[in-house]
Amino acid sequence: xxxxxxxxxxxxxxxxxxxxxxxxxxxxxxxxxxxxxxxxxxxxxxxxxxxxxxxxxxxxxxxxxxxxxxxxxxxxxxxxxxxxxxxxxxxxxxxxxxxxxxxxxxxxxxxxxxxxxxxxxxxxxxxxxxxxxxxxxxxxxxxxxxxxxx
Numbered sequence: 001x002x003x004x005x006x007x008x009x010x011x012x013x014x015x016x017x018x019x020x021x022x023x024x025x026x027x028x029x030x031x032x033x034x035x036x037x038x039x040x041x042x043x044x045x046x047x048x049x050x051x052x053x054x055x056x057x058x059x060x061x062x063x064x065x066x067x068x069x070x071x072x073x074x075x076x077x078x079x080x081x082x083x084x085x086x087x088x089x090x091x092x093x094x095x096x097x098x099x100x101x102x103x104x105x106x107x108x109x110x111x112x113x114x115x116x117x118x119x120x121x122x123x124x125x126x127x128x129x130x131x132x133x134x135x136x137x138x139x140x141x142x143x144x145x146x147x148x149x150x
Contacts, residue, residue: 006064009047011111012072013057013134014098015127021053022083022092025119031056031083038078044071047108050115052122055131057115059103068100099134 016022023031028051035058036046045061062071076094083092103111122130135142 004064007105008062008064009059009103009105009108010062010068010071011057011059011101011103012068012075012098013055013100013131014072014076015055015095015131017093017095019054019095019127022089023051023053023056027087030086031079034082035075035079038075042074048112048115050118052118052127055127057118059108059111059115072098072100099131099140101134
């Protein structure tokens, strides 16, 4: 085969360190837009970035040159540096880990809607419960739950 073809959609989820409630409605749009810009700058296509006070969801289309761990590292490191500088939050950081799920093209609209409705969704469910539910839905072995939410 002479060419490489791919359609790699990923849904990344990660929280602020210790689930600090920093991502407030008055600044979230700037943060989501900046994270989308990080994606574009690195050759990724941001489909939807969103979240709630203590976590983020990013639905991305990625070229095959990146592993999921590389994508998470880029998104978290660059946004963390910017948030520290932009908002004077030197103590800001993301949790050490992340969750990543592959998404089929057919499911992209549903995941996009899910990310768009995060504020409403979290009026009914905590991030911890959502995280467990997503991991269960994707049949991810949780292992030792003491390390689940870092």
